[in-house]
Amino acid sequence: MNDRVEALWAAESIRPELRINTAVVEKMLVAFIADEVTKVGFGKIVVGLSGGIDSAVSYYLAAKALGPENTHAVLMPYRTSSQASLDDAMACVDDCHTPHVVVDISDQVDAYYAQAVVPAGRDDADDRLRRGNKMARERMTILYDFSQHLNALVLGTSNKTELLLGYGTLHGDMASALNPLGDLYKTQIRQLAAHLGVPQPILDKPPTADLFVGQTDESQLGYPYTAIDAVLIELIDHRRPAEHLVAVGHDEALVQRVSRLVGRTQFKRRLPVIAKLSERTIDRDFRYSRDWGY
Amino acid sequence: MKITLAQIAPGLGRVEENLARHRELIAAAWAEGVDLLVFPELSVTGYLLRDDTARVARSTEQLIGELRGIAPGDKPLDVVLGFIELSAGRQCYNAAVYLRYEPGQATPVLVHRHRKVHLPTYGMFDERRYVNPGQRLAAFDSPVLGRAGLLVCEDLWHPATVYTLSVDGPGFEGMGVLLGIANSPARGVDNTEGFTTANLETWRRLNRLYAEIFGVLVVHVQRVGVEDQYIFTGGSEIVTPSGDTLLAAPLFDEAILSVEIDTELWLRAHRASSPRALGESVHVVRRELERIGSEVYR
Numbered sequence: 001m002n003d004r005v006e007a008l009w010a011a012e013s014i015r016p017e018l019r020i021n022t023a024v025v026e027k028m029l030v031a032f033i034a035d036e037v038t039k040v041g042f043g044k045i046v047v048g049l050s051g052g053i054d055s056a057v058s059y060y061l062a063a064k065a066l067g068p069e070n071t072h073a074v075l076m077p078y079r080t081s082s083q084a085s086l087d088d089a090m091a092c093v094d095d096c097h098t099p100h101v102v103v104d105i106s107d108q109v110d111a112y113y114a115q116a117v118v119p120a121g122r123d124d125a126d127d128r129l130r131r132g133n134k135m136a137r138e139r140m141t142i143l144y145d146f147s148q149h150l151n152a153l154v155l156g157t158s159n160k161t162e163l164l165l166g167y168g169t170l171h172g173d174m175a176s177a178l179n180p181l182g183d184l185y186k187t188q189i190r191q192l193a194a195h196l197g198v199p200q201p202i203l204d205k206p207p208t209a210d211l212f213v214g215q216t217d218e219s220q221l222g223y224p225y226t227a228i229d230a231v232l233i234e235l236i237d238h239r240r241p242a243e244h245l246v247a248v249g250h251d252e253a254l255v256q257r258v259s260r261l262v263g264r265t266q267f268k269r270r271l272p273v274i275a276k277l278s279e280r281t282i283d284r285d286f287r288y289s290r291d292w293g294y
Numbered sequence: 295m296k297i298t299l300a301q302i303a304p305g306l307g308r309v310e311e312n313l314a315r316h317r318e319l320i321a322a323a324w325a326e327g328v329d330l331l332v333f334p335e336l337s338v339t340g341y342l343l344r345d346d347t348a349r350v351a352r353s354t355e356q357l358i359g360e361l362r363g364i365a366p367g368d369k370p371l372d373v374v375l376g377f378i379e380l381s382a383g384r385q386c387y388n389a390a391v392y393l394r395y396e397p398g399q400a401t402p403v404l405v406h407r408h409r410k411v412h413l414p415t416y417g418m419f420d421e422r423r424y425v426n427p428g429q430r431l432a433a434f435d436s437p438v439l440g441r442a443g444l445l446v447c448e449d450l451w452h453p454a455t456v457y458t459l460s461v462d463g464p465g466f467e468g469m470g471v472l473l474g475i476a477n478s479p480a481r482g483v484d485n486t487e488g489f490t491t492a493n494l495e496t497w498r499r500l501n502r503l504y505a506e507i508f509g510v511l512v513v514h515v516q517r518v519g520v521e522d523q524y525i526f527t528g529g530s531e532i533v534t535p536s537g538d539t540l541l542a543a544p545l546f547d548e549a550i551l552s553v554e555i556d557t558e559l560w561l562r563a564h565r566a567s568s569p570r571a572l573g574e575s576v577h578v579v580r581r582e583l584e585r586i587g588s589e590v591y592r
Binding site for chain 2: 016017019020021023024025027028031032035036039286287288289290291292
């Protein structure tokens with residue numbers, strides 16, 4: 001294995017069951033992106049680059065799959081976004097030599113909240129959450145605008161941990177045409193990032209949704225990703241009951257929190273449910289693959 | 295004899311394109327003097343067809359018609375491929391056919407057809423929803439391999455199918471060569487020792503197990519390519535009864551690989567060193583299976 005990946009395993013005590021063969025994963029995901037983009041008549045990808053590790057990994061994979069010239073990065077800071085995030089995103093662009101554009105979203109977000117008819121947040125937390133979600137959805141509309149303009153598909157950046165916990169904005173950062181990262185836990189994304197040569201500062205800094213100043217995912221979730229992922233892989237992939245996890249030494253409060261979140265956020269992982277009226281209803285008895293019809 | 299494995303990436307539902315690719319590869323193999331050319335499961339149609347299954351289904355006769363008129367080589371060529379078969383009763387099957395091309399005849403002859411018996415309908419798979427299970431398990435006489443068996447993917451996860459073919463022949467001397475064609479989506483990426491996936495390692499174990507315990511030469515062909523979220527593994531191979539790997543295709547990439555094999559040599563050597571007659575217990579096994587099958591409330 002790659003030295004950087006092995007160093008990460010040692011430094012972060014990544015459990016064997018969460019370790020991945022990054023060379024195999026790279027090969028599979030590069031094939032996935034190349035095939036699923038070109039097969040449906042496209043040749044380009046547009047991806048929002050936040051300076052965080054997930055979007056960096058998606059971006060590096062796209063550049064390998066379709067070539068740098070066909071991978072368009074869009075950097076979309078808000079006025080409170082950290083300069084370090086923008087610098088880290090630019091380091092990726094400088095490394096991969098792809099086209100990029102910086103679109104500041106401050107004005108369009110602020111203009112919305114400046115309207116008298118838009119209610120203020122119930123409290124600070126509510127206000128921060130609404131604004132954070134609004135920013136994520138503004139970014140989505142920009143990506144889809146570039147998607148139309150460039151004739152490029154929007155590449156997803158949501159990992160398995162956040163999809164399972166519902167830790168993402170529906171129709172915001174969760175929106176994409178295809179997502180190479182959705183079956184990799186955060187801990188595994190980090191290994192892939194090391195393998196792909198993502199700049200070290202991106203691996204070193206604490207993960208953050210950057211919804212407000214000083215936010216980090218792990219302080220918000222209350223546990224480190226290594227602990228969360230260790231629980232998720234047992235619950236989801238190994239189908240172990242929650243009681244078993246507690247019995248073998250996982251933190252009981254963590255196991256309960258994770259179990260509850262996975263259940264309560266199931267709606268976020270589904271298309272809107274369609275009430276069945278006819279004999280043939282979309283996604284129930286009208287079943288085709290995405291690749292059908294091209 | 296010369297065997298060629300066509301580890302290709304069929305297009306989903308793109309039957310015309312896939313048939314053109316088959317014709318091209320058949321023509322090339324025939325020109326090169328190949329004896330047996332093996333394509334993967336559903337090589338004519340692609341795998342994740344779902345509601346598109348009925349549209350791409352065709353009768354065996356239609357398929358043979360679509361594969362006729364290929365510029366002949368100097369000697370016969372045998373071809374194995376997979377498709378969605380439309381039966382006389384208008385039912386769909388996941389089928390594999392063994393065809394024989396003769397230099398003097400434009401139309402290939404059907405030597406054997408196998409309809410997939412075991413349709414995976416669990417976890418990521420949903421085959422039974424769209425196709426019917428085959429009802430026959432039979433070995434057949436291949437002009438180049440001798441007594442042979444042809445199974446499709448999940449059939450190989452049921453040892454009873456392999457056992458049945460291994461005793462299906464005069465004097466219970468069944469197949470000497472097991473042709474297995476499959477579509478296996480890659481999964482299980484936690485092997486950090488080698489460039490492989492969990493599903494492929496299972497296939498490798500199965501192929502070696504069958505080769506050894508049934509004393510057969512295993513010819514195993516997988517597909518590659520991507521359909522929706524499935525990334526097919528590849529890793530086609532030929533394994534001798536003593537567990538030697540005569541051919542190993544790469545993972546994930548298309549590969550058309552050929553090897554010269556003296557099947558007689560391998561089978562004789564194995565029979566000489568391990569002359570187990572699996573057929574000796576056929577009557578006991580049959581009697582016990584009938585007893586088990588008749589005991590409804592155990």
